[in-house]
Each structure stands twice: as C-alpha cells, then as structure tokens.
Amino acid sequence: MNVLRFSDLCDQGLARGRRVFIRADLNVPQDDAGAITEDTRIRASVPCIQLALAGGAAVMVTSHLGRPTEGAFKPQDSLAPVARRLAELLGRPVALKSDWVDGVDVQPGEVVLLENCRLNKGEKKNDPALAQKMAALCDIFVHDAFGTAHRAEASTYGIAQYAKAACAGPLLAAEIDAITKALANPKRPLVAIVAGSKVSTKLSILEALARNVDQLIVGGGIANTFLLAAGLPIGKSLAEADRVGQAKAVIAAMQARGAGVPIPTDVVVAKTFAADAIATVKAAADVADDDLILDIGPQTAATLAAQLKAAGTIVWNGPVGVFEFDAFGHGTETIARAIAESDAFSIAGGGDTLAAIAKYGIEDDIGYISTGGGAFLEVLEGKTLPAFEILQQRAQG
Ligand code: ADP
Ligand code: MG
Numbered sequence: 001m002n003v004l005r006f007s008d009l010c011d012q013g014l015a016r017g018r019r020v021f022i023r024a025d026l027n028v029p030q031d032d033a034g035a036i037t038e039d040t041r042i043r044a045s046v047p048c049i050q051l052a053l054a055g056g057a058a059v060m061v062t063s064h065l066g067r068p069t070e071g072a073f074k075p076q077d078s079l080a081p082v083a084r085r086l087a088e089l090l091g092r093p094v095a096l097k098s099d100w101v102d103g104v105d106v107q108p109g110e111v112v113l114l115e116n117c118r119l120n121k122g123e124k125k126n127d128p129a130l131a132q133k134m135a136a137l138c139d140i141f142v143h144d145a146f147g148t149a150h151r152a153e154a155s156t157y158g159i160a161q162y163a164k165a166a167c168a169g170p171l172l173a174a175e176i177d178a179i180t181k182a183l184a185n186p187k188r189p190l191v192a193i194v195a196g197s198k199v200s201t202k203l204s205i206l207e208a209l210a211r212n213v214d215q216l217i218v219g220g221g222i223a224n225t226f227l228l229a230a231g232l233p234i235g236k237s238l239a240e241a242d243r244v245g246q247a248k249a250v251i252a253a254m255q256a257r258g259a260g261v262p263i264p265t266d267v268v269v270a271k272t273f274a275a276d277a278i279a280t281v282k283a284a285a286d287v288a289d290d291d292l293i294l295d296i297g298p299q300t301a302a303t304l305a306a307q308l309k310a311a312g313t314i315v316w317n318g319p320v321g322v323f324e325f326d327a328f329g330h331g332t333e334t335i336a337r338a339i340a341e342s343d344a345f346s347i348a349g350g351g352d353t354l355a356a357i358a359k360y361g362i363e364d365d366i367g368y369i370s371t372g373g374g375a376f377l378e379v380l381e382g383k384t385l386p387a388f389e390i391l392q393q394r395a396q397g
Contacts, residue, residue, distance in 0.1 A: 006142045006167045025044075048142060053090075065079055095112045124153055132162050138163055178368035191311040193316045194380075206250045215262070224239035282297070311344040347368045
C-alpha cells in the first residue's frame with residue numbers, strides 16, 4: 001500500500017519546525033471516578049509522539065474518548081486523565097487545550113493534547129468546514145489511530161484531504177504492513193480461521209476470505225452452522241438455521257477453487273452451558289438431541305493444528321470453543337499453540353481472540369496482533385478502509 005510514512009518524513013528532516021497534528025486512539029477504559037483502568041492505547045501512541053518531538057516538530061495530539069455529544073461538554077468526556085498519563089509516560093508536561101479548532105499555540109519541541117475531538121460539532125459527519133479548520137492548524141497530518149481507520153470523520157478523513165501533507169504514523173503503518181503481508185501478498189498456503197459465536201456477524205468475512213484463502217477453518221458457533229449445513233446433528237447447540245444456505249454457498253465457493261471447509265469430525269459436548277458442566281468428547285455424528293457443542297474435539301484440533309503448522313500465512317479471528325470455561329478451552333488452546341509454533345506469518349484480531357491469546361500467553365509468538373477490533377474485521381471483509389484510501393490518494397499527488 002503506497003502511503004506516505006511519518007517516520008520517513010522525520011528521517012528526511014521534514015518535520016523540523018513544522019506543526020504536526022497527530023490523530024491518535026487514546027480511547028481508554030475508565031472507572032466511575034474517571035481513573036484509567038487500562039492504558040495500552042496511550043502507551044501505543046507514545047512512539048509517534050516521540051518521533052515528532054525528536055524530529056523537531058510542534059506537536060498537537062487529539063483523540064476521541066467515549067461517546068460524547070457534539071457541542072455539549074461534560075466533565076467525564078475530558079481527556080484530562082489521559083493528558084496526565086501521557087505526561088508521565090513522556091516525562092514532560094502535556095498541556096490540555098479546549099476549544100482548539102480556531103487556533104492552537106504550540107512551539108517546536110512542545111506537545112499539547114487537544115480536548116476530545118468528538119466534542120466538535122461536525123466531527124462524526126466529516127463536516128468539510130470543520131475538517132478545513134483542523135487542517136489549517138498544521139503542516140503535517142499524521143493518522144496513527146487504526147481503531148478508527150474504518151470511519152470517515154473530520155479528524156480522521158477530512159483533515160487528511162485538506163492538510164498540506166497527510167501520512168501514516170508508526171502504529172497505522174505497522175497495521176498496513178501486517179495486513180498487506182497477510183492478505184495482499186501472502187506466502188501460501190494462506191489459512192484463515194474464522195470462529196466465534198455467530199455466523200451472521202461474520203458472513204461477509206467468510207465470503208471475502210473464501211475468494212482468497214487456501215484453507216478456511218471454521219470453529220465455535222460458526223462451525224455448528226456448518227455442521228448443520230453438512231446434515232449433521234447439533235442438538236441444542238448455538239447455531240443459526242437461517243444461515244445454512246449461506247454456509248453452503250461458502251463451502252461451494254471453496255470447493256470451486258479446489259479447497260474446502262473442514263467440518264469438525266469430533267466435538268466436546270455438555271448438557272448445560274456452565275463452567276462446571278461435564279465435558280464429553282463425541283464423534284460429530286453422535287451428538288444427542290440434548291447436547292450442546294461447546295468445543296471442537298481433540299482429533300479435529302490435532303488435524304487443524306497440523307494444517308496450521310504447514311501454513312505460509314495464518315489469519316485468525318475467533319475462538320473455536322467456549323474457551324472462557326477451561327473444560328471447553330482445549331480446542332482454542334491447541335489452535336493457539338499451533339499458530340504460535342508455526343513458521344507461518346500470523347495475524348490475529350478480535351476482542352475475544354485477543355483475550356484467548358492473553359489467556360494462553362502466546363502474545364510474543366503471533367506475527368502481528370491487530371489493535372483495531374472493528375477496523376480489523378472490515379479489512380477481513382475485503383473493504384478498503386477510508387483511512388487507507390485517503391492516505392493512498394494523498395501519496396499520489
Ligand atoms: P471475536 O471477539 O474474537 O471476534 P466472537 O465475539 O465472534 O470473537 O466470539 C467469541 C465468543 O464465542 C466467545 O465468548 C466464545 O465463548 C463463544 N463461542 C465459541 N464457541 C462457541 C460455541 N460452540 N457455543 C457457544 N459460544 C461459543
Ligand atoms: Mg467478540
């Protein structure tokens with residue numbers, strides 16, 4: 001993907017003395033008193049800010065936080081706690097500026113945080129007048145918020161249209177590189193695992209991947225719908241009978257390309273959906289009317305693990321079982337460890353997928369863990385994200 005990179009501009013000395021506007025994702029979780037409970041996103045935004053400061057720029061940073069009402073400030077919408085945490089991490093003062101759209105006073109070597117950008121009227125609708133004012137604040141616009149890359153808002157899209165220069169920050173660039181490596185120029189075989197609870201939420205992902213991948217592995221509730229499509233019994237398991245036709249179409253699309261969608265041969269069932277339910281391994285054909293399929297069986301997991309170890313590239317979204325209950329986590333753990341041990345380049349994303357990666361402690365053995373939940377899923381759907389589109393357009397002229 002051809003986009004301008006902020007690190008290149010800094011290397012060439014082009015940020016020196018310039019006004020740089022960074023759109024970061026500092027949308028951290030907070031408790032009722034406003035204290036930050038988890039600061040990963042703030043820490044992840046530090047390298048871009050440091051790059052700008054080391055490059056001699058006057059640095060403005062903004063982000064959204066929560067879901068404020070545009071034009072109606074409430075104290076809980078303030079980035080003040082974020083400014084304090086950022087100052088600690090950078091080891092320098094970070095002043096918070098409110099009402100910043102018409103002008104920001106900042107000198108080279110300084111960094112200021114611009115109050116919650118979703119408080120500005122017209123932000124969500126990508127109002128051109130607002131975007132032009134924001135663009136006028138800077139010489140260089142840096143998009144470093146992958147989590148919002150699937151949205152076209154004034155501080156993520158319009159500003160990139162009108163700013164003198166628009167480029168990708170290091171966090172966004174890393175996502176672009178990983179996505180290109182996994183989906184645009186993958187080392188084959190490219191194996192995708194699409195699992196999780198519901199087929200309906202991931203149908204467009206399955207359809208898009210069926211056009212590109214060499215093997216499409218399904219798991220979790222999604223696999224149950226595919227078992228149903230294959231005419232197998234699933235008892236009381238989570239499945240979407242109204243999606244069987246679409247599941248069959250995905251299988252047909254893969255078969256037309258000489259590939260397939262492996263259906264679990266064995267499963268782990270329980271009589272109730274509970275952490276202490278008794279787990280029983282069964283052949284997929286033997287599932288009883290009162291059974292709930294809560295995981296793939298050991299034979300299926302071992303077969304899939306062998307395929308993953310032989311892959312050139314792996315794309316993973318979704319746990320293959322109810323991994324939150326240890327008795328039904330073996331399938332997900334086996335898959336996770338196979339991905340970790342595989343020589344393939346792997347990319348993983350999704351809220352629960354990240355929780356599974358953390359549970360099995362394999363963070364360091366995944367090629368790239370995507371930080372943007374919704375944005376990552378849209379990439380898998382084959383969509384061109386607005387952020388990528390506008391940055392490519394700006395790189396051309
Ligand atoms: P992600 O957030 O990674 O995209 P999803 O939200 O689609 O993943 O799905 C994750 C959820 O799916 C987990 O909470 C898990 O317990 C559930 N799940 C997986 N397999 C099953 C199953 N067989 N039956 C019911 N729920 C399942
Ligand atoms: Mg989820």
